[in-house]
Amino acid sequence: MRVEERAKQEGMVRWFSPGQLVNTAAQVLVSMIFGTRADYRIIEALRNPQPEPFDYSGKKDIWIDYVSDIGDGWNPTYSIASLLSRASLKLSNHDQALPRADILVMGGDEVYPVAGRAAYENRFKHPYRAASNPVEGTNFADLFAIPGNHDWYDGLISFMRVFTEDRAVGAWRTRQERSYFALKLPQHWWLLGVDIQLESDIDAPQLHYFKDVAQQMQAGDRVLVCIAQPDWYYGTAYDPLLENNLDYLENNIIRPTGAEIRLRLSGDLHFYMRHEATDGSGTQMIISGGGGAFLKSTRGPNVEKISYRSPRNEINFMRKCEYPSQSTSWFLALRNLYFPFLNPFFGVLTAMGYLPIAWIPLKSQADSFLPGLLSAFGELLQRPAGFLWTTLLIGVFILFTDTHKTIYRWIAGGTHALCHVLAALSLSLFVFPLFELFSSNNLNYWLRLGLALTGGYALGSFIMGLYLLVSLVFFRRHSEEAFSALRIQDYKNFLRLHICEDGVLEVFPVGLERVPRLWRFNAKAKANEPLWLPEDLELVPKLIEDPIRV
Numbered sequence: 001m002r003v004e005e006r007a008k009q010e011g012m013v014r015w016f017s018p019g020q021l022v023n024t025a026a027q028v029l030v031s032m033i034f035g036t037r038a039d040y041r042i043i044e045a046l047r048n049p050q051p052e053p054f055d056y057s058g059k060k061d062i063w064i065d066y067v068s069d070i071g072d073g074w075n076p077t078y079s080i081a082s083l084l085s086r087a088s089l090k091l092s093n094h095d096q097a098l099p100r101a102d103i104l105v106m107g108g109d110e111v112y113p114v115a116g117r118a119a120y121e122n123r124f125k126h127p128y129r130a131a132s133n134p135v136e137g138t139n140f141a142d143l144f145a146i147p148g149n150h151d152w153y154d155g156l157i158s159f160m161r162v163f164t165e166d167r168a169v170g171a172w173r174t175r176q177e178r179s180y181f182a183l184k185l186p187q188h189w190w191l192l193g194v195d196i197q198l199e200s201d202i203d204a205p206q207l208h209y210f211k212d213v214a215q216q217m218q219a220g221d222r223v224l225v226c227i228a229q230p231d232w233y234y235g236t237a238y239d240p241l242l243e244n245n246l247d248y249l250e251n252n253i254i255r256p257t258g259a260e261i262r263l264r265l266s267g268d269l270h271f272y273m274r275h276e277a278t279d280g281s282g283t284q285m286i287i288s289g290g291g292g293a294f295l296k297s298t299r300g301p302n303v304e305k306i307s308y309r310s311p312r313n314e315i316n317f318m319r320k321c322e323y324p325s326q327s328t329s330w331f332l333a334l335r336n337l338y339f340p341f342l343n344p345f346f347g348v349l350t351a352m353g354y355l356p357i358a359w360i361p362l363k364s365q366a367d368s369f370l371p372g373l374l375s376a377f378g379e380l381l382q383r384p385a386g387f388l389w390t391t392l393l394i395g396v397f398i399l400f401t402d403t404h405k406t407i408y409r410w411i412a413g414g415t416h417a418l419c420h421v422l423a424a425l426s427l428s429l430f431v432f433p434l435f436e437l438f439s440s441n442n443l444n445y446w447l448r449l450g451l452a453l454t455g456g457y458a459l460g461s462f463i464m465g466l467y468l469l470v471s472l473v474f475f476r477r478h479s480e481e482a483f484s485a486l487r488i489q490d491y492k493n494f495l496r497l498h499i500c501e502d503g504v505l506e507v508f509p510v511g512l513e514r515v516p517r518l519w520r521f522n523a524k525a526k527a528n529e530p531l532w533l534p535e536d537l538e539l540v541p542k543l544i545e546d547p548i549r550v
Contacts (some may be wrong), residue, residue: 003448010486012073016343053182067494068107068267070291071123079515081131107267108148108228115154132171135527148228180214187503196302230266238404270296271470275317297329300479339465348458357424358452358532427455511544
């Protein structure tokens, strides 16, 4: 039996499982504390001499694939890898078949949930090998990648091992020596892959590298920049300071040469979204984060209009397309009503959180439900243990709240926490007494314990799902948490770029609305043919919108 037939087909990451939540939080904390003070990019700059730009300018035209946010579950990751590896890509709503790309650029987050040797092997390399089935004599395409925040969680060690040591990943071969790179393309185009992780900065050796690259640029050259996070989106949605990640690179290094950035590409957000400049230049900003990770909602912060500042003026960009649509995202968000069933282990956390409150014997001081509940809440706060535990829960939910506005964080987080506290009190006041009427005193202890845990498990999970739904649908918050809970595999996307002989850059945004769930091993697969074939439905790629010409 072949290795690729035995290899495990990983499922989607269960982000709301207690073990995964703890592990991810620990990785993020370690990265925040130590990563910013031990920048691996400095080490790699000392280890390797500064490379020259990779030169493809001798070609008349060239095809480039761009994909990001990749190594989550097998089904979407393998589906996209299968489309990337096809010798000819036929789209259901486009007459022209697109040839296989000469270069594959990966735009960040090549593995989930956190970087590591096993994660890269199982969630990234395995599906790409199986999709392209390379053999000796294979004509490898070139592969370049920049790291995203998930690639940085182990200090970039695994990323460097995979992408900078001249290795093959399926039918693609890595060529870069650092976590950033520059490609000199035909018809006076350049592609810059910029690593902006670790507090979203560009380190000094990287700036020095791009300064040397810029010296080879000429007036009128056009630049395509790939970064791991869409600073234009975050700057508009949250904080204008987040829009300045590339200011120095653009205004002090690229612009003085007479070259212009005409296309910005990013992933990180797991959908497709394009903004176009209103000044008639045709400059584009595109998010394409559909390489295999769970779908994120396009119904997030209002980014219909983006103002991007430059030393000369302020350029407005208008949103032209998104995939899936906001209405589709709205309907998909309703699945959070099934949160307890989609995330069956999350209830363990809420059960443990409810137990100390539900266990405290309280008596209602009123005849009706709501006054009695409020009376018990006041009594709970008068007890030292109840006050401390309630305060701790409120603090946890305030920290969880997704917002950059303090007042919203306190109001939304406090309301969310209060709902959980009142639900736990309801168990103590109204549910336990009903069951104790039909049990002996000897059973009361175990009955109370069991009801506190089961009630906390069910009520806590449901309230969490309802909170995520309301936050997203009515306030456009928690789009990441609401959709990571759903683990939606569909609505994938990538870009196929073509620099034509006349110097025009064509962008073909490719979408895949449904990915298969069942696969059968293709024992008769020949070289460069996929080792696994879909069994429940076919891969039907399509153009998300008409090709964009830059």
